Structure formats: structure tokens, C-alpha cells
Amino acid sequence: METAxxxxxxxGASAFITLGGxxxxxxxxxxxxxxxxxxxxxxxxxxxxxxxxxxGRSGLTANFEMFDGPEVSKIGVExxxxxxxxxxxxxxxxxxxxxDFGRSSSWPWKRGRRNTEGLVVQAYEGHDSxxxxxxxxxxxxxxxxxxxxxxxxxxxxxxxxxxVRGSATAAxxxxxxxxxxxxxxxxxxxxxxxxxxxxxxxxxxxxxMLWHQTRDNEGRTKFGSHWHEIKTALDxxxxxxxxxxxxxxxxxxxxxYISLPYDVRAAYKDADLREQLLPLVY
Numbered sequence: 453m454e455t456a457x458x459x460x461x462x463x464g465a466s467a468f469i470t471l472g473g474x475x476x477x478x479x480x481x482x483x484x485x486x487x488x489x490x491x492x493x494x495x496x497x498x499x500x501x502x503x504x505x506x507x508g509r510s511g512l513t514a515n516f517e518m519f520d521g522p523e524v525s526k527i528g529v530e531x532x533x534x535x536x537x538x539x540x541x542x543x544x545x546x547x548x549x550x551x552d553f554g555r556s557s558s559w560p561w562k563r564g565r566r567n568t569e570g571l572v573v574q575a576y577e578g579h580d581s582x583x584x585x586x587x588x589x590x591x592x593x594x595x596x597x598x599x600x601x602x603x604x605x606x607x608x609x610x611x612x613x614x615x616v617r618g619s620a621t622a623a624x625x626x627x628x629x630x631x632x633x634x635x636x637x638x639x640x641x642x643x644x645x646x647x648x649x650x651x652x653x654x655x656x657x658x659x660x661m662l663w664h665q666t667r668d669n670e671g672r673t674k675f676g677s678h679w680h681e682i683k684t685a686l687d688x689x690x691x692x693x694x695x696x697x698x699x700x701x702x703x704x705x706x707x708x709y710i711s712l713p714y715d716v717r718a719a720y721k722d723a724d725l726r727e728q729l730l731p732l733v734y
Contacts, residue, residue: 486544491535492551492618492630494645495595497671498528499659499679503575505533516646527659527679529671530645530734531573532598534618534630538586545623547583549594551601552619552629565627567619570601575671595671598645599734600664602638613639643734654720655683657733661719664732665712678702686720 494506496516504524516526534549550569569582578595586592615637618630636645643651652660659679666673675682678698685698695713709715718724719733 486538486542486622486625487540488544488546488620488622488628489537489539490618490620490628490630491537492616492634492636493533493535494598494636495531495533496524496528497531497573497575498525499663499676500525501575501670501672501676503531503671516649527655529660529663530598532596532616532618534594534596534620535591536584536586536594536618536620537591538588541588543585543587545583545585546592546620547623548619548621548627549579549582549584549592550619551596551598552617552627553605554615565619567627568601568605570596572596572669573667573671574669578671580669597664599643600731603731603734613637652733654686654722657722658683658686658716658720660734661729661732662712662716665715666708674703674708675699682716686717692717 496504496506498504502524532551534551536546536549538544538546548567548569550567553566553568555565572578572580572582573595574580575595577593579592582594584592615635617632617635619627621627643649662675662679662682663673666675668674681702682695682698685695690698692714695717699708699713715725715729715732719729722733725733
């Protein structure tokens, strides 16, 4: 073998080793920094304040029956649970834990994404805000009432279909999204995260209107223990004055909207609802 050929082989091997070392250094840099794992899961908070969590499935595959148990009431609110885990080696500040609805523009050169967040539900492990400080290996869960956010967005309800993923941003990094394979693929006509559920019936509409307007930070409504009485009155078609009296007797100290009994009745009848209240029946 000639000297020139040997020199060429040595040069090639040296270049390969150098590139391999550079690649390894880049991987070490990435692994040593902040890394987040984001998961999006469906959930349900029933009227007894029992919260149920499902696997990361939704849309065409998940059924309400995944929440197996006789204690789970179907009268409740559908939730989106975003679980963020720090799988890196250093502590990290996480912000903008939210729902991601895809790119903000169909033009390829525009890279922004459309995110939505709302008032969180602090039931059980639910965090009290959409930002947190995570140590290595620690996890935070943020819970949103899902459909009131979706139905309140005219952009989403006017699209042919849309995909939902969880999103979280580590300080100084781009947003990390939950698995594309487990994303929720929904349409403007969708009204439930579960394949075996559809549009809410009269009782569900009325309860969800009541819940959205009276729930506290932990997702409890002060009228929860009086729901059977309220529902019976709605079924029997009591007058407005009688319905107002039931609400007043349930909580004489007040602290609720004057229009609440009328809004609950309107949701029950699916009529005469103000436009801004329509998302609250989901």
C-alpha cells in the first residue's frame, strides 16, 4: 500500500473520530440540560368530587367505561390533565403548561403555535398555576376543564378538525409537546372526549352550568349536596320564583350570581342562553 493511500485512510479515520466526538459532546450537552416529558390524559370530575384519570387516549378510542367503578357518577365535568416530568439532571423552571391546538398558521414559514389555558382545577394533585419549579425526577400535574376552553374558542369551533396535545416550556427552551401518537383528534362537532358519549343531556347541561359558575379552586361547588333537589325541581317545571327560593335556601349567605337560577334553567331547557354562557354547558 502506498504512503498516499495510508495517509488518506488515516485522515478519514481521524475525521470520523472527530465527528463522532463532536456528536457525543452535543448529546452530553443535551442530556445534561433541562428535559421535560409531557403527557396529556383525559379525566372526569363527578358531582361527588371524585376525580378519575384515564390513559393517554381520547377521541376515537377512549370510552367513559375506562373509569370502572360503581361510585363514578356520569354527572360531572370532563377534564384535561397535563402531567409534566423533569427527566433531566438539573432543576428547571417550567412555564406555560397549557393545551396545544397545533400551528397558528398553515403557512410553512410561520412557526408559532396556538396554546390555550384557563382557570386550573386544584383537585387532588392538581397544581395551583401553569408554572412550576421541578427538581430532577419530580412531576407536576395541571388540570383544566376541557370543553369550556374549546367551545369558547371560535377559531377551533370553525375549523374542520383539530388536534390537541399537552405543552410545557422549560426556561430558555422551546415548548415540549406530548406524544403525537396519543394526541386527541377532534372535530368542531365533538362534544365529549369519550367515544361512547355525545352531546350533554338536560341534566348534564344544567349541572355543568352550575359547576362552572360556583366551583372553587379545588373544583367543588357549594350546591353539590343540593343537586338532587335542584334537578327534581327542574324536572317538575317549578316557577322561576320557586327555583330562586331553592337556591336561596341552599345557601342563604349568598355569594353567587343573581342570574344563576335562570342560567341553570336555561341550560336545562337548552334555550335562551346568552352567547358567552354557551361554553359552560360542556
